[in-house]
Amino acid sequence: MKRGRKTNEASSSSSEETTKKESKRHKVIDEKTIVVQSPDWANLLQDIILQVFQYLPLLDRAHASQVCRSWNQVFHMPDLWRCFEFELNQPATSYLRATHPELIKQIIKRHSNHLQYVSFKVDSSKESAEAACDILSQLVNCSLKTLGLISTARPSFMDLPKHGSICSLVCVSQVKVSWALSLLSHFISALTVVFVNSKSLSSLKIDDTPVDDPSLKVLVANNSDTLKLLKMSSCPHVSPAGILCVADQCHGLRELALNYHLLSDELLLALSSEKHVRLEHLRIDVVSENPGQTQFHTIQKSSWDAFIKHSPKVNLVMYFFLYEEEFDPFFRYEIPVTHLYFGRSVSKDVLGRVGMTCPRLVELVVCANGLRPLDEELIRIAERCKYLSAVGLGECEVSCSAFVEFVKMCGGRLSQLSIMEEVLIPDQKYSLEQIHWEVSKHLGRVWFPDMMPTW
Numbered sequence: 001m002k003r004g005r006k007t008n009e010a011s012s013s014s015s016e017e018t019t020k021k022e023s024k025r026h027k028v029i030d031e032k033t034i035v036v037q038s039p040d041w042a043n044l045l046q047d048i049i050l051q052v053f054q055y056l057p058l059l060d061r062a063h064a065s066q067v068c069r070s071w072n073q074v075f076h077m078p079d080l081w082r083c084f085e086f087e088l089n090q091p092a093t094s095y096l097r098a099t100h101p102e103l104i105k106q107i108i109k110r111h112s113n114h115l116q117y118v119s120f121k122v123d124s125s126k127e128s129a130e131a132a133c134d135i136l137s138q139l140v141n142c143s144l145k146t147l148g149l150i151s152t153a154r155p156s157f158m159d160l161p162k163h164g165s166i167c168s169l170v171c172v173s174q175v176k177v178s179w180a181l182s183l184l185s186h187f188i189s190a191l192t193v194v195f196v197n198s199k200s201l202s203s204l205k206i207d208d209t210p211v212d213d214p215s216l217k218v219l220v221a222n223n224s225d226t227l228k229l230l231k232m233s234s235c236p237h238v239s240p241a242g243i244l245c246v247a248d249q250c251h252g253l254r255e256l257a258l259n260y261h262l263l264s265d266e267l268l269l270a271l272s273s274e275k276h277v278r279l280e281h282l283r284i285d286v287v288s289e290n291p292g293q294t295q296f297h298t299i300q301k302s303s304w305d306a307f308i309k310h311s312p313k314v315n316l317v318m319y320f321f322l323y324e325e326e327f328d329p330f331f332r333y334e335i336p337v338t339h340l341y342f343g344r345s346v347s348k349d350v351l352g353r354v355g356m357t358c359p360r361l362v363e364l365v366v367c368a369n370g371l372r373p374l375d376e377e378l379i380r381i382a383e384r385c386k387y388l389s390a391v392g393l394g395e396c397e398v399s400c401s402a403f404v405e406f407v408k409m410c411g412g413r414l415s416q417l418s419i420m421e422e423v424l425i426p427d428q429k430y431s432l433e434q435i436h437w438e439v440s441k442h443l444g445r446v447w448f449p450d451m452m453p454t455w
Contacts, residue, residue: 049074058086062103081111085148087121088128088135101131105138112141119148119205129187136190144198145226149191151208151234188215195219203229211235213242220249231257233285240264251275257283260296265303272310279307283317288326296326301333308336316360319343324350331357338387339363345395348372355380363390363416373425375402382409390416393423400430408442421449 053061053074065075074080086104108115118139122132132149139147192215195201201223216238219227227250232238243262247253247270254277263284271279288294308314317339320327324347331353338360345368354361355377364381366374374396381388388410398406403424407414417439426432432449440447 043070046070046074046077050077050080053080054083058103058107059100076110078111078114081107081114083117084108084111084115085119088123088131101135104135108135108138108142112138113143115139115142116144117146118142118144119146119150121150123151133186133190136187136194140193140197142198144194144201146203146205147194147198147201148205149207149209149211150205188212191215192218196222198223200226202226205229205231206233206235207231208234210237212237213239213245216242217245220246224249225252228252229255231255231283232262233257233259235259238262240267243267244270247271247276252277254279255281257281258285260284260286263299264297265300268299268303268307272306276310278311279314280311281315281317283319285319285321286330287319287321288323294326296329298329298332304334304336315339315362317341320346333357334359336360341365341367343367345370348374348377351377352380355384359384360387361385362387364388365392365394366396367394369396371397373397373399373402375399378402378406379409382406387413389413392416392418394420396423397425398423399425399427400432400435401427404430404435404438404442407439411442412444414443417443417447419449421451424449 049071053064056064061075061080065072084107088101088104104120120132120135122128136149187210191211195215195218199222201219204219204227211232227246230246230250230253232243240262243258244264244267247256247267251273253271256271256279270276271282286296288296314336316337318337319341320330321343324345327346327350331350334357337358339362340354340358342365346366348369351366351369351374354364361381364385374393375398378398379402382405391414398419403419407417421432424432424435430438436448
């Protein structure tokens with residue numbers, strides 16, 4: 001009995017020791033695990049933190065700067081504030097995440113010597129418009145190279161009448177008219193001062209803002225040697241004479257984007273002068289919001305010829321947002337367009353004229369056409385447009401046989417072919433299952449129709 005009791009006691013003590021050893025081993029493992037899972041974020045290299053901060057929105061960046069002293073130091077590094085983008089909006093008028101104006105002012109005040117790229121978006125509210133003017137006034141001490149001013153809501157807070165057009169605001173209260181004109185004056189004054197003080201502005205993007213001819217003249221007078229990119233969209237206070245002044249003086253301009261109503265024969269000839277560098281990109285938006293109420297002028301073929309002779313490698317991009325009855329002045333003679341986009345329905349007749357008048361065409365996107373197949377039009381485009389390399393078709397109809405013939409004629413130069421499956425109409429020669437193999441054979445790569453537009 002005693003021997004049995006000793007054996008039991010020995011085995012019991014042995015199991016207790018084993019349990020203690022295992023618990024110690026688990027404890028060590030747990031401690032090591034805790035060490036691995038708890039890195040010291042404060043000791044990350046500042047270059048890494050800087051890279052992360054550059055991808056954060058302004059408010060998130062500000063909140064992150066409060067984590068520790070090291071992160072706060074990165075928040076105030078000059079390299080972080082060479083590029084500054086923000087939004088001014090009210091929750092009731094915009095879905096964008098707003099930035100408090102006071103925070104923006106503090107950043108501009110502290111980093112005015114470092115800011116080179118500034119872009120801000122503004123909604124249609126009175127509060128945002130007033131804040132935009134105040135912030136714009138603060139930019140006078142910055143050595144800007146790029147400035148972007150964009151209105152994100154319609155009607156824009158910049159949808160104000162030209163001077164002398166007060167009668168168009170009969171239904172608007174006198175108080176609102178007074179505020180609107182005061183805001184317009186404030187904005188233009190602030191923008192003009194920015195143009196005066198920024199002697200090295202190279203890029204300017206203004207979208208739906210009240211910039212006018214006099215402010216453009218100030219821009220040219222102070223930045224004619226440095227301005228290389230100008231993008232203007234929906235600027236009703238700018239006239240063709242105003243944009244012509246820019247082309248006449250800014251001989252280093254390489255990229256220009258504007259609405260069609262600002263395009264003129266005089267502008268193309270100015271861009272074709274010997275003093276002017278070769279333009280690389282010219283984008284033209286042809287937009288109509290009220291069918292039948294917009295009159296579109298015609299650009300002479302001789303002006304286009306002079307322009308292309310001077311800048312033979314220019315990319316001429318045209319966006320059309322017109323109604324079918326408004327296309328009459330266009331594609332009546334050869335035009336050097338390279339990238340062509342139709343945002344609304346376009347007729348078979350217009351697409352037929354495209355094939356006859358656009359020999360430099362590189363990219364064609366047709367969002368809608370109707371219920372008449374585009375077989376002949378596509379074949380004509382393939383025959384005449386020898387540089388065509390990208391095509392997108394949305395709500396259109398093309399027979400499978402015509403589409404295969406189109407791809408066969410274009411061959412391997414079609415680097416992008418985005419065709420909705422609903423566009424293709426099966427015929428006696430090809431079904432939807434067969435067309436995949438046939439098109440892939442002529443392209444030299446695997447191709448399938450798209451389920452959704454990708455352009």
